[in-house]
Amino acid sequence: MADDSGYPEGVAYVDGDFRPLSEAKISVLDWGFLRSDATYDVVHVWDGKFFRLDRHMDRFMASVEKLRMTLPVDRDGLANILNECVSRSGMRESYVEMILTRGRSPTFSRDPRDAVNNFIAFAMPFGWVMNEEQRQRGINIVIAETRRIPVESVDPTVKNYHWLDLVAGMFESYDRGGESVVLTDLAGNITEGPGFNIFAVKDGRAATADRGVLQGITRQTATELCEELQISVDIGTVTADALRGADEIFITSTAGGIMPVTRIDGEAIRDGKPGPMTGRLTELYWAKHDDPA
Amino acid sequence: MADDSGYPEGVAYVDGDFRPLSEAKISVLDWGFLRSDATYDVVHVWDGKFFRLDRHMDRFMASVEKLRMTLPVDRDGLANILNECVSRSGMRESYVEMILTRGRSPTFSRDPRDAVNNFIAFAMPFGWVMNEEQRQRGINIVIAETRRIPVESVDPTVKNYHWLDLVAGMFESYDRGGESVVLTDLAGNITEGPGFNIFAVKDGRAATADRGVLQGITRQTATELCEELQISVDIGTVTADALRGADEIFITSTAGGIMPVTRIDGEAIRDGKPGPMTGRLTELYWAKHDDPA
Numbered sequence: 098m099a100d101d102s103g104y105p106e107g108v109a110y111v112d113g114d115f116r117p118l119s120e121a122k123i124s125v126l127d128w129g130f131l132r133s134d135a136t137y138d139v140v141h142v143w144d145g146k147f148f149r150l151d152r153h154m155d156r157f158m159a160s161v162e163k164l165r166m167t168l169p170v171d172r173d174g175l176a177n178i179l180n181e182c183v184s185r186s187g188m189r190e191s192y193v194e195m196i197l198t199r200g201r202s203p204t205f206s207r208d209p210r211d212a213v214n215n216f217i218a219f220a221m222p223f224g225w226v227m228n229e230e231q232r233q234r235g236i237n238i239v240i241a242e243t244r245r246i247p248v249e250s251v252d253p254t255v256k257n258y259h260w261l262d263l264v265a266g267m268f269e270s271y272d273r274g275g276e277s278v279v280l281t282d283l284a285g286n287i288t289e290g291p292g293f294n295i296f297a298v299k300d301g302r303a304a305t306a307d308r309g310v311l312q313g314i315t316r317q318t319a320t321e322l323c324e325e326l327q328i329s330v331d332i333g334t335v336t337a338d339a340l341r342g343a344d345e346i347f348i349t350s351t352a353g354g355i356m357p358v359t360r361i362d363g364e365a366i367r368d369g370k371p372g373p374m375t376g377r378l379t380e381l382y383w384a385k386h387d388d389p390a
Numbered sequence: 391m392a393d394d395s396g397y398p399e400g401v402a403y404v405d406g407d408f409r410p411l412s413e414a415k416i417s418v419l420d421w422g423f424l425r426s427d428a429t430y431d432v433v434h435v436w437d438g439k440f441f442r443l444d445r446h447m448d449r450f451m452a453s454v455e456k457l458r459m460t461l462p463v464d465r466d467g468l469a470n471i472l473n474e475c476v477s478r479s480g481m482r483e484s485y486v487e488m489i490l491t492r493g494r495s496p497t498f499s500r501d502p503r504d505a506v507n508n509f510i511a512f513a514m515p516f517g518w519v520m521n522e523e524q525r526q527r528g529i530n531i532v533i534a535e536t537r538r539i540p541v542e543s544v545d546p547t548v549k550n551y552h553w554l555d556l557v558a559g560m561f562e563s564y565d566r567g568g569e570s571v572v573l574t575d576l577a578g579n580i581t582e583g584p585g586f587n588i589f590a591v592k593d594g595r596a597a598t599a600d601r602g603v604l605q606g607i608t609r610q611t612a613t614e615l616c617e618e619l620q621i622s623v624d625i626g627t628v629t630a631d632a633l634r635g636a637d638e639i640f641i642t643s644t645a646g647g648i649m650p651v652t653r654i655d656g657e658a659i660r661d662g663k664p665g666p667m668t669g670r671l672t673e674l675y676w677a678k679h680d681d682p683a
Contacts, residue, residue, distance in 0.1 A: 103496060104417070104419065105419075105498055109418065111418070118419070119417075121417065121418045121419075122415035122416060122417055122418065123415060123416065123418055123423065124397070124412075124414065124415055125402065125404070125414045125415065125416055125489070125510055125512065126397065126398075126411070126414075126514075129423065130416065130422065130423050130551065131551060132551055132553035132554075132556075132557060133426035133551045133552055133553055133554060134553060134554060134557050164554075164557075165561060196418070199557075203396060205398055205515075205517060207517070207519065207584070207585075208560075208564075209557055209560060209561070210564065217418055219418065221419075222498075224498060224500070226500065243542070243543065244540070244542040244543050245543065246539050246540075246543040246544065246552075247537070247539075247540065247543070247576065249536070249537040249576060250536065250537050250538065250539045250540070250543075250554075250555040251539065251552075251554045251555055251558075252558075255554075257554055258423065258424060258425055258426045259426055259539075259544075259552045259554060260425035260426055260427060261425075261426060261427060261457075261543075261544045261548075261550055261552060262543040262544055263425075264425060264427050264457075264492075264502055265544075265545075267501075267502060268458060268502070271503065283540070283542060283576070291500070292500075
C-alpha cells in the first residue's frame with residue numbers, strides 16, 4: 098500500500114499538476130490549514146467505478162458556495178480531474194477526495210475575500226472505518242461527554258475538517274475501552290461519529306438524527322435501501338436512551354458503507370451480535386455497486 | 391515584504407530543517423489539515439526581542455498536553471528553534487508561530503494514538519490585526535449571529551484552528567458594513583473575535599469574558615496594565631447590551647497589542663472616538679517592550 102516515502106500510494110492534483118500523493122503538500126500559510134477554512138468531499142471507487150459521484154460533486158459544490166468560495170474548475174473539469182487521479186493511480190479500489198481551501202491572500206491581508214482559493218484532489222487506497230474482524234462482530238461505541246460542534250457555530254451540511262470534538266471523543270472512547278465514538282448535541286441527543294452517521298433500529302423501524310449532522314451520502318443511500326426493503330425510517334431526534342435500547346445499530350460511511358455496532362458503552366445491544374436488518378442492508382448496499390446506475 | 395514566490399519573507403522549521411517560508415509545506419494527509427487536529431501559539435518579536443516568550447511557550451506546551459500530543463523537542467529545544475527562525479530571517483519585527491499537528495499514522499490507521507506528531511515553526515513579518523488608519527480612528531465591529539464554538543465541544547484554552555465560525559462571522563460583518571466581528575456564545579454573551587479578545591469599559595471599570603474564549607496573553611497583559619493604572623477589571627459575563635452601552639471598547643491581540651473599537655453594529659460608542667483609557671493602556675503596552683522583563 099505504501100511507496101518508499103512512507104506515504105500511501107496514490108495520485109494527487111495540487112497547484113494545477115498531477116503528482117504522487119507523497120508529494121502533495123500545501124503551504125503552512127494556507128488558511129485551509131491556519132483557519133481550517135476549507136470544505137471537502139470523499140467519494141469511493143469500487144472495482145474501477147465511482148459510486149454516486151454526482152451526489153458527492155453536488156454536495157461539494159453546494160459546500161463551496163455556502164463558504165463563499167470559488168472553484169477554479171467547472172463541474173466537468175472537476176470530474177475530469179477526479180477521473181484522472183484514479184486512472185493515473187491504477188487502483189481499482191480507492192477513495193477520491195476533493196478539497197477547496199480558502200488559500201492565501203496575495204496582499205497578505207487577513208480578509209478572506211482577498212484569498213485565492215486552492216483546489217486539491219487525490220486518490221488514495223480504499224480504507225475501512227472498521228477492519229474486517231470489526232465488521233464481522235460489530236464494534237463497541239462509546240457515547241462521549243464531548244458535544245458535537247453545534248449548527249449555530251458551524252454548518253454541518255458543509256463537510257468540514259473541524260474534528261477536535263470528534264478526536265476528543267475518540268480519546269474518551271479509548272479510555273473507556275471503546276473502539277469508536279458517537280457525540281451528542283448540547284441537548285444530549287445523538288448526532289454522529291468520526292466520519293459516519295448512525296442508525297438505531299427498534300421494532301423494525303430505523304431512526305437517525307436529522308440535525309447537527311452531516312447529510313451523509315451513505316446515510317441517504319441507507320435510507321433508500323430501507324425503503325426498498327420496506328423498512329420505515331424516522332429522521333428526527335434520536336436520544337441516547339433510544340440508542341442504548343435499540344434492537345440493532347449500524348453506522349454509514351463512504352469509508353465502508355453500512356457496518357454493525359454491537360455494544361454501546363460496553364453494554365451489548367440485544368444479543369451483542371450484528372442485527373439481521375444491518376446484514377440485509379449491507380448486502381444490498383454492496384449489490385448496488387454492480388448496478389450501472 | 392515578499393520574495394519572488396508570492397509568499398511573505400521569513401524562515402520556517404519544517405521536517406527538522408530550516409528553509410524559506412515560501413517552501414514550508416505540510417502533507418495534505420497530515421491530520422493537522424484533514425482533521426484540524428493541531429494546536430499552536432504565536433509570539434511577537436519587536437525591535438529584535440521576543441515579547442513574553444515564556445508565557446507563549448507555557449500555553450503552547452499546556453495545549454500540546456491537553457490534546458495528548460508529544461513535542462519532539464524539550465522547552466530549550468523549542469526556544470532554540472524559535473530563536474533560530476528569527477535570527478535566520480533577519481527581521482527585527484516579526485511573528486513567530488509554533489505548531490504541533492497530530493501528523494499521520496505510519497500504518498495508515500485512523501487512530502490518533504498511532505500518529506507521529508509534526509512540529510513546525512516559522513517567523514514571518516509582523517502584521518497588525520488593524521491597519522494604521524483603523525488604529526487611529528478605531529474600528530466598527532459587528533456582533534454576529536453565528537455563535538462561537540462552545541467549550542462543551544472544543545476547549546478554547548487549547549489554541550486551535552477551528553475558525554469557520556469566526557470566518558462566517560467576518561462575512562456577516564462585511565455584509566453589514568463592519569470591519570471585524572465579535573461572536574457571542576449560545577446564551578448570547580460576548581466571547582471573542584478572529585484573533586482577539588475584547589474589553590468593554592464602563593464607569594472606569596473594564597470587563598472581559600471569562601468563558602468560551604482563548605486565555606489571550608495580550609488579554610492577560612492588558613489586565614495587568616489595568617492593575618498598574620488602578621483600573622478594576624471584571625472577568626466574567628459580558629452581555630451584548632453591556633458592549634453596546636460601554637463608554638469605550640478595546641481589543642487585545644498579539645497581532646497589534648491593544649486597539650480601539652469605536653462602533654458596534656455601526657452605532658458610535660459614546661462620541662465614536664477611541665477612549666482615553668484605551669489610549670493610556672496602548673501607550674503603556676508599547677512602553678513595556680523596552681522593559682527588559
